[in-house]
Amino acid sequence: xxxxxxxxxxxxxxxxxxxxxxxxxxxxxxxxxxxLVGRDPEKLAEAATRIHAHDGTVDWVTADVTDSDQVAxxxxxxxxxxxxxxxxFNSAGIFGGSAxxxxxxxxxxxxxLDTNLTGVFLTMKHEIAHMRGNGGGVIVNMSSNIGAHGRxxxxxxxxxxxxxxxxxxxxxxxxxxxxxxxxxxxxxxxSDTPMSYRPGESQSDRDARIKNAVPARRVSxxxxxxxxxxxLASGDSSFVVGHDLVVDGGATx
Numbered sequence: 508x509x510x511x512x513x514x515x516x517x518x519x520x521x522x523x524x525x526x527x528x529x530x531x532x533x534x535x536x537x538x539x540x541x542x543l544v545g546r547d548p549e550k551l552a553e554a555a556t557r558i559h560a561h562d563g564t565v566d567w568v569t570a571d572v573t574d575s576d577q578v579a580x581x582x583x584x585x586x587x588x589x590x591x592x593x594x595x596f597n598s599a600g601i602f603g604g605s606a607x608x609x610x611x612x613x614x615x616x617x618x619x620l621d622t623n624l625t626g627v628f629l630t631m632k633h634e635i636a637h638m639r640g641n642g643g644g645v646i647v648n649m650s651s652n653i654g655a656h657g658r659x660x661x662x663x664x665x666x667x668x669x670x671x672x673x674x675x676x677x678x679x680x681x682x683x684x685x686x687x688x689x690x691x692x693x694x695x696x697x698s699d700t701p702m703s704y705r706p707g708e709s710q711s712d713r714d715a716r717i718k719n720a721v722p723a724r725r726v727s728x729x730x731x732x733x734x735x736x737x738x739l740a741s742g743d744s745s746f747v748v749g750h751d752l753v754v755d756g757g758a759t760x
Contacts, residue, residue, distance in 0.1 A: 510741035512539035512563070516589045517740070518582075519543055520572055520630055521599030521649070523550035525700040528557060529729035530596055533737045535563035542585050543567040545599070572599045572626035575633075582633045591641060594740045595634045597627050598649040600668075602702055605661035616664045623668035628675060631690070635683055643687025647739045648676045650694040652755040669694070673751045680749030689748055691739045696755025698727040723756030 517534045519527050522543025531541045531554075540563055545551050551567040558565045566588065570581035585592055603619035606612070627648050638644035653659055654669030676692040683690060697703040697717055703726050704713050718724045735754050738744055753759060 510537055510737060510743055512537045512594070512741075515539045515593040516585065516591050517541045517594040517596065518585060518592055518634070519596045519598060520570075520626070521545060521597075522567060523547060523554045524598060526649075526695070526698060526729045526732050527596070527598045528554055530598070530733040530736050531565065532558050533730070533733040534594075534740075535559070535565060536561055537737070538562040539594070540564045540566065540589050542589065544570050544572075544581055546571050572597075572630050573621045575629050578629045578633045582637050586637065592634065592637050593644050595630065595644070595646045596649070596736055596740070597630045597634075597646065599623075599626050599630075600649055600651075603664050607661060608663045611663060619664040620668050620671075623665070624671045624675070627672050631675075631679055635679070635686070635688055638688050639683065639686035643689075645740045646679075646688065646690045647736050648672055648690070648692040650676065650692040650751060652694045652696040652753055652759045654694070655751065656694055656753055656755075657759040676751065677749040684748050689745070691744075691747055691749065692751040693732065693735055693739065694751055694753045694755070695727065695732045696721065696753075696758045698729050698732055700729065721756045721758045722760065725756065727754060727756060 517539045519531055521527050522545045534541050543551050548569050555565045555567050568581050568584050570577040600623045603615050650672040651669040654666045655673040658666050673692055680690040717726050732754055
């Protein structure tokens, strides 16, 4: 990749997460100013200290992505501190546990949809409002290979939310490419994060299960997912609009 992000401000929601951290590191290494966003200031501060600032810098802002007023205030604060917003990676999401549809708790359903879908809608809404008045920008939304690309028993809320993110991304991309805002999604499979483990699994248990389920015979390294996000955010993908890039080792091929 020929990408550099000197002078660019990058927002990453779900900023305390593993993939968010790997993505933040990748952007910082390429010169960006990265702002991590999440609800827990202690976790954000810890995440920021794990990122090695080489060519770029790291900051963090607290906000709940399910609250429109907080998201709007978060954008305003980022622009106040850093002068603009050029790239957003909307990665905040929750899994919500596993249960058949008939046994799925309604509060869990609402919580998963609120965070994974409404949270993406609200962050995009306010990111776009800033970007279209300030020269455009790039947005990458976190979807999943569970959703539009594949299903798993017991994951109705998660799959529904992520399938909706994929479609929302495509619709928003068509709505706003004329505003100079390029919007895409990424759909990872199992990566080396806490979400890749089933309850009570050891790493060897997980790796044996994944080896039999994924053609690549392993989980991804979060840095591999981060590299795909960086590519979608870069000028190297300048004609890629409304795409949902699956990064899952062939699991849904």
